[in-house]
Each structure stands twice: as structure tokens, then as C-alpha cells.
Amino acid sequence: MLPYALIAPTVLFLGVLFVIPLVQTVALAFQVKGGWSLDNFATMADDLNFHDAVVNTFRLVAVAVPLQLVFAIGMAMMLRRIGKGRDLILWIWSIPLGISDLAAGLVWLAIVNDQGYLNSVLFRLGVIARPESWLTYETPAALFFAVAIAEIWRATAIVLLIIVAGVQVLPKEYGEAAEVFGASPWKSFTRITLPLLKPSIQTALILRTVLAFEAFAVVMAIGGRNFPVIISEAFTWQHFNNDSGVAASYAIVIMAISIVATLVYLVALRTPAAQR
Amino acid sequence: MTLNRALFAAGVTAVCAWVLVPIWLIASSAIGGQAVISAWPKPFLPIGGSLDTLLRFLAIDGVWKSMLVSVEVAAITMVLAICLGAPAGYALARFKFRGAVPFRLLVLMTRAFPVAILALPLTVGFIRIGLYDTAFGVALVHTTLALPFAVLVSASLFQAIPHELEEAAWVFGCSRVQAFLRVVLPLGAPGIAAVAIFAFVISWNEVFAASVLSVRTRTLTAYLLAVLSESPLYVQFAGAFLLIVPSVLFIFLVRKQLFAMWGIANR
Numbered sequence: 001m002l003p004y005a006l007i008a009p010t011v012l013f014l015g016v017l018f019v020i021p022l023v024q025t026v027a028l029a030f031q032v033k034g035g036w037s038l039d040n041f042a043t044m045a046d047d048l049n050f051h052d053a054v055v056n057t058f059r060l061v062a063v064a065v066p067l068q069l070v071f072a073i074g075m076a077m078m079l080r081r082i083g084k085g086r087d088l089i090l091w092i093w094s095i096p097l098g099i100s101d102l103a104a105g106l107v108w109l110a111i112v113n114d115q116g117y118l119n120s121v122l123f124r125l126g127v128i129a130r131p132e133s134w135l136t137y138e139t140p141a142a143l144f145f146a147v148a149i150a151e152i153w154r155a156t157a158i159v160l161l162i163i164v165a166g167v168q169v170l171p172k173e174y175g176e177a178a179e180v181f182g183a184s185p186w187k188s189f190t191r192i193t194l195p196l197l198k199p200s201i202q203t204a205l206i207l208r209t210v211l212a213f214e215a216f217a218v219v220m221a222i223g224g225r226n227f228p229v230i231i232s233e234a235f236t237w238q239h240f241n242n243d244s245g246v247a248a249s250y251a252i253v254i255m256a257i258s259i260v261a262t263l264v265y266l267v268a269l270r271t272p273a274a275q276r
Numbered sequence: 277m278t279l280n281r282a283l284f285a286a287g288v289t290a291v292c293a294w295v296l297v298p299i300w301l302i303a304s305s306a307i308g309g310q311a312v313i314s315a316w317p318k319p320f321l322p323i324g325g326s327l328d329t330l331l332r333f334l335a336i337d338g339v340w341k342s343m344l345v346s347v348e349v350a351a352i353t354m355v356l357a358i359c360l361g362a363p364a365g366y367a368l369a370r371f372k373f374r375g376a377v378p379f380r381l382l383v384l385m386t387r388a389f390p391v392a393i394l395a396l397p398l399t400v401g402f403i404r405i406g407l408y409d410t411a412f413g414v415a416l417v418h419t420t421l422a423l424p425f426a427v428l429v430s431a432s433l434f435q436a437i438p439h440e441l442e443e444a445a446w447v448f449g450c451s452r453v454q455a456f457l458r459v460v461l462p463l464g465a466p467g468i469a470a471v472a473i474f475a476f477v478i479s480w481n482e483v484f485a486a487s488v489l490s491v492r493t494r495t496l497t498a499y500l501l502a503v504l505s506e507s508p509l510y511v512q513f514a515g516a517f518l519l520i521v522p523s524v525l526f527i528f529l530v531r532k533q534l535f536a537m538w539g540i541a542n543r
Contacts (some may be wrong), residue, residue, distance in 0.1 A: 002367075004373065009363065010379075014420065017398070017416055017419070021397045024397035025394070025397050027397075075291060087531070090531075096295060099481070100480070100482075100483065100520075102501060102519065103520045107299065111301060117318050117320070123316075210387075214390040214484070225505075238396055238488055244399070251393040255389060258388065
């Protein structure tokens with residue numbers, strides 16, 4: 001009986017604050033005035049911002065997540081070669097892990113706003129003559145890159161930690177054997193290290209993709225209403241339009257995308273049982 | 277070979293700069309004084325330290341209160357996550373029981389779903405039972421974010437403490453509870469502390485749920501988000517700086533356990 005008594009509080013808590021709200025979200029989205037209906041979804045799809053929000057969200061995930069993975073693997077490989085000072089470097093590289101996405105957005109706002117540090121550099125280099133705005137709807141590409149860079153800056157650390165944890169348990173013998181047989185470092189990386197890291201990569205991708213689809217405060221801080229994404233539209237409908245039904249429809253969209261993405265990663269990056 | 281080494285060192289330095297320079301810039305925006313805020317083009321070395329900007333920020337009506345709310349919410353989250361999560365972790369580590377696998381799955385599932393979204397229906401429910409716009413209500417949602425982490429990490433913490441030590445304590449006449457308190461808990465304490473700190477940071481940093489679930493009792497993040505479009509830049513930068521400082525300190529405190537934790541929690 002003891003183990004059940006020990007897990008009961010957690011089960012109860014998650015039941016009340018996770019399972020029930022999950023069901024309620026579905027009910028909110030698919031019900032209008034007590035009856036089942038797709039009206040909320042119709043309102044959502046007809047909204048002016050809906051198309052942009054979906055496109056922006058997917059673009060952000062498609063650019064930020066792969067780059068985060070590549071950077072994190074690169075950084076993990078660098079860490080492997082660092083002898084003295086490794087702990088210090090790892091600490092510095094994981095600092096963004098503790099930084100709120102809102103704070104990260106504001107940090108990059110300090111850099112890319114009209115009178116920010118980026119423009120100061122460009123001005124000193126003679127590229128621009130006066131403070132330029134990069135964050136308006138007239139400069140969609142610049143706005144997108146500002147948001148993407150802030151997101152990459154903040155969230156690469158989490159991928160790095162997962163990859164580093166994976167690298168630590170890699171058996172050294174394979175790499176040594178590859179060296180003995182004359183494999184180049186690149187070949188031993190692509191043929192041995194990467195395949196062995198697959199489980200870590202899978203975990204990192206699932207976690208990061210789910211979180212990137214709901215990247216909220218970074219976007220709000222830098223783009224505001226000029227850069228709608230699905231989650232910020234959910235917030236707008238809930239907070240400003242006081243329409244929980246449409247907000248919940250947006251939530252359902254994010255949930256569906258997250259589940260599909262997770263399944264895709266689980267299938268595409270599965271490790272055959274024999275290799276475990 | 278030396279060229280290789282130089283390139284490598286340059287690469288490592290570049291990544292450090294990529295992480296640190298933006299933090300440096302927000303710090304010099306927040307503590308550089310009025311001169312930096314209005315300067316064009318911006319100086320890269322801050323002009324003397326000055327607390328003017330931070331003090332002006334803190335003097336704004338509602339800022340102090342929101343910082344206190346943030347601390348309160350994070351503290352409640354921390355206590356709830358540990359009190360609920362550690363026993364569950366102990367159960368997973370020490371017992372084989374029917375339902376252990378589905379339980380683990382339930383815990384993992386909360387992480388695969390975008391948890392921020394649960395805040396939407398909870399606003400309705402919280403208004404009904406009087407938890408809307410309270411620190412406790414926000415802390416409850418933050419606990420669902422921190423709890424899976426607390427359960428999984430404490431499970432592996434307890435697993436790493438040899439069962440024999442506990443059995444020895446039983447042989448010498450300790451009850452199960454005594455053995456836990458005198459043998460297991462002291463050994464697991466540093467790890468538990470790290471989990472607690474991480475739960476605190478998760479809550480301190482959370483924006484969406486905190487914003488949706490409150491109007492007046494706002495956390496610092498919810499406050500900053502609410503005033504985002506209408507406040508001068510110095511307010512935003514000072515706020516960001518105050519958000520970052522505790523997090524960076526906390527990450528420093530748990531740096532040893534940090535990635536052991538993440539490695540474990542994501543296996």
C-alpha cells in the first residue's frame with residue numbers, strides 16, 4: 001500500500017490540474033452555448049491574423065529548432081575537447097537556461113530596437129545614417145530574424161544539456177576503434193557519434209519543438225502585435241477579446257501540432273531494440 | 277596544430293561571447309543610468325554604474341508588489357513540487373508496484389503537452405472557486421510545470437542511494453520513517469535542494485499562465501508583459517535585468533547538479 005500512498009498526492013494533483021483542464025479545453029473549443037459546434041474554429045480560421053499566425057509559428061520552429069540542435073551538438077563536441085576550465089565553460093553556456101523567455105525577448109529588444117546596440121554598430125560602421133526601425137510590419141524579414149535569434153539564444157542551452165548528458169555515456173571504445181582503422185574525425189563523428197546520440201537528439205527535439213510551438217513571451221517582447229503566432233493569438237482572444245472558446249481552439253491547434261510532432265520524432269528517430 | 281588550437285580557442289570564446297555579450301548589454305542598459313538610455317549611438321562600455329534606472333523602475337506603482345508576488349508564487353511552487361514530487365519519486369525508486377508504468381507515463385505526458393495552455397480553462401474554474409487572481413492559484417499551475425521534473429529527478433536521486441544503507445538502518449532498529457529521515461534524506465538533500473531551486477526558477481520565469489490567471493495580483497513577468505506596449509524602454513530593460521539576476525545566481529548554485537538533472541529527467 002505504501003507506494004500508492006506516496007504517489008497518490010501527485011496523481012490527484014495532476015488529475016485535477018492536468019487531466020481535467022485538458023478535457024475542459026476540448027469542451028471549450030468544441031462547444032458553443034452548451035452544444036457541440038465547430039463555430040469557434042470557424043471564427044478562428046476567419047480571423048485576419050490566423051493565417052499569419054500559423055505561418056509565423058511554423059517558420060519560427062522550422063528555423064530555430066534545427067539551428068539549436070546543430071549549435072548544441074557543435075558546442076557539445078567542443079566541450080569534449082576542453083580539458084581545463086570545462087566546468088566554467090559549461091556553466092557559462094548554460095546560463096540562458098535560467099533566463100525567462102520574457103527577459104530573453106527584452107534582452108534582444110535592447111539590441112535591435114531603433115536606438116539599440118545593433119543600430120549603434122551599424123551607424124559607427126557607416127552602414128546607416130540614422131536609427132532604423134527593424135521591428136515594424138514593414139520589415140517582416142528583420143522582425144522574424146530578431147525573434148528567431150532571441151529564441152535560439154535562449155533555448156540552445158537546454159538542448160546542449162541534453163546532448164552533453166548523452167555524450168557523457170558514449171562508450172569511448174567505438175571512437176578509438178574508428179581512429180585505429182583510419183577514419184577521419186568527421187567520418188567518426190557522422191558514422192559513430194551521431195547515431196549513438198540518436199536517443200538524446202530525439203528527446204531534445206521533442207522537448208524543444210513542443211516548447212517552440214508555444215514560444216510566447218519572446219515573440220511578445222520583440223514583435224508585439226506585428227508578429228502574431230498561434231499562442232499569442234490564444235492569449236489575445238482570452239485576455240483582450242474575452243472569448244475562451246476561440247482561445248481554446250488555438251490551444252487545440254497547438255496541442256494537435258505538438259502531438260503530431262512528437263509522434264513524428266518518435267517514429268523517425270527510433271532506436272531499434274537491438275542497439276539499445 | 278597550433279593553428280588548430282588557436283581556431284578552437286577562438287570558437288569557444290565566440291560561443292562564450294554569444295551568450296555573455298547580450299547579458300552585458302542588458303546590464304549596462306539597466307545600470308548605466310539615464311545617459312545610456314538616451315544615448316545615440318550607444319556606448320559599449322557602460323558610463324559608470326548608476327542605480328537611477330533601477331530605482332526609478334522600483335518606484336513605479338505596482339512593481340515592488342509584483343516582485344513580492346513572484347517570490348511568493350515561486351516559493352509555493354517550490355514547496356508543492358517537492359512535497360508532492362519527492363514521495364512519488366521515492367515510490368518509483370524503491371518499490372515495484374502495479375501502475376508504476378502508467379504513473380510514469382502520466383508524469384511524462386504532462387511534459388509532452390503544452391502546459392501553458394491548461395491555464396485557459398483554469399481561469400473559468402478558478403473564478404468559480406475563488407482562486408482566480410491569487411498567488412496560490414498561479415502557483416498551482418506552475419506546480420504542474422515543475423512537478424514532472426521533481427518526480428523524475430528525485431526518483432533517480434533515490435535510486436542512486438544504495439538500498440543496503442536503508443536496510444542496515446532497519447536492522448539497527450530504525451522504523452521505515454526513521455531510516456528515511458536519518459539515512460536517505462541527508463544523502464539526497466543536495467539533489468532535492470537543486471530540484472527545489474529549479475522549481476523556483478521555472479515559476480519565476482513563467483509568463484503565459486501567470487498573465488492569464490491574474491489581473492491585480494500579478495507576478496513580475498505578468499506585470500512586465502502587461503505594460504510592454506505602453507512603458508518606456510528603460511522600464512522594460514530594468515525589469516528584464518531584475519528577472520535575469522536571480523536566475524543566473526540560481527543556475528550558478530545548482531551548476532554541479534544541473535546537467536546530471538537534465539540528463540536524468542530526459543532519459
